[in-house]
Amino acid sequence: MDDGKKGIKNFIEMAIDEDLARGKVKQIVTRFPPEPNGYLHIGHAKSICLNFGIAKKYQGRCHLRFDDTNPEKEEQEYIESIEKDVHWLGFDWGEHLYYASDYYERFYFYAEELIEKGLAYVDDLNAQEIREYRGTLTAPGKVSPFRTRSLEENLDLFRRMKAGEFKDGEKVLRAKIDMASPNMNMRDPVIYRIKKTAHPRTGDKWCIYPMYDFAHCISDAIEGITHSICTLEFEDHRPLYDWFLDNISIENHPRQIEFARLNLTQTVMSKRRLLTLVSEGYVRGWDDPRMPTIAGLRRRGYTPESIRAFAEAVGVAKAYSVVDSAMLEHFVRDDLNKRAPRVMGVLHPLKVIIDNYPQNKEEWLEAENNPNDEDSGVRSVPFSREIYIEDDDFMEIPAKKYFRLSPGREVRLKHAYYITCTHVVKNDDGTIKEIHCDYDPESRGGWTADERKVRGTLHWVSAAHSVKAEIRLYEPLLREGEGDFQELLNEGSQTVIDDARLEPGLGNVKPGSHFQFLRLGYFISDPDSSDGRPVFNRIVGLKDTWAKVSR
């Protein structure tokens, strides 16, 4: 549907094609394996689109697997949010929902197998000592004095670890590989550690938990994954991934392929930084519309379609990259332009009195809902003698190339009439109180028989019929530049307008509805809305040529 790019394949698909061609695999099975220790963000969305996208393209399947091997950090709340977000993005794992914790028995079995093969041993060194023995990037490590324990002793000790006979940190199970390997991951990595912590799913059944490197490859193999797609930082782990699978009695051996994670300008993407924003109160929560989390983007008004199109456009490669946020914005505009109903709302109201319009008259004018969607139909909007227009749609002394309202100038009120400004009434402090206009009764609907040109077209709202609304405007979380993200935090990333005026139809709209406020941008109704007090978030502004001209 929205997946295109005209047959150009990324390097992962090319690798899959090769595996298919030489008969290494026949049905493609991928997986999205989040650890339930935080909310998903746009970077995860890229991975989700990639994994589920490939499964779909190759008519295979994609599993959702929670990589829950560290009970100290994982929570049920995150599991639920992740499932919700993946579904919302438009993907379905069907029957294939798994948890690494479902495989704890198998992991344990394979650990004993490694011990029996003399490829794993119980180490009594503490964390500090293990670090010292590991060596450095340029110097080889040295072997642990416990590395030469007998098979029997290792088995006995490991079973007693499982039985809870030792304290946290007292012993670990390590793979026996090569303490002098230039790849740090191969210097006898820890594969099991003792944590007397209850697990969200297995309770207190286990007090030893497998490490990522051991659990992940085996989970993949158990599920029949053919291509295990992960980010670049795991490239160094691939030899270990392969080592485990080569040394245990499991048949399937998935191929791990790494790609570059997504980075976006003027925001943060790491779980740690995202958590800081939430816990330090820089934002209102994980779903704050400024957050790059899926929950935040959803509340901001981004659509699943736009995020998928964005992921597709960004591509998949191995080069470190930072994508311009303007790219993401482009894809929501592109999507919403086709579907969002057009409505009128005035963010900064300026009162306009149409002196030659009858005092108590009101008329309902027809307005098209979306000129880019023929099936969208029309609605009626009320017009009367007193209206509001946007504050910056009037300039007492017009700037060059400004073709909106000014004294003596005629503009069109969208869907309504032509009006000409006759004079301005000011407050004592010199600010504009209201402006007065005359309208041309012959211009009903926004055109005249003489076809005279009227360059400016303004959006407006009937004062008496309008509903007050709260509008939240957003700017990037971070200012442009380099440095620590906390120093780059944009204090003005949110602006709240509490006296905007909207056309009456917007008084009671259900949360999550998208609109284009004519000439202003795309907006979505926020769950904070209450009866008679709508709240809207601006998703993104329209492209604004005038803003550039006037700059």
Next chain:
RNA sequence: UGGGCUGUAGCCAAGCGGUAAGGCACGGGACUUUGACUCCCGCAUGCGGUGGUUCGAAUCCACCCAGCCCAGCCA
């Protein structure tokens, strides 16, 4: 001074020995009852650098430079 990976336009990214796709951004123009949308046009004698192989190199080879990742009982 260890290992792994990556360098194509302002930002992404195709390209796989035959003479630099596409998107975003940007600039110009047309259209316009949204200064939106849409539509045209422009935007790398150049592919991190230097040599080499070849009739021909972003693609192959050599050397060099730059950036990212790795020393959790995190994932």
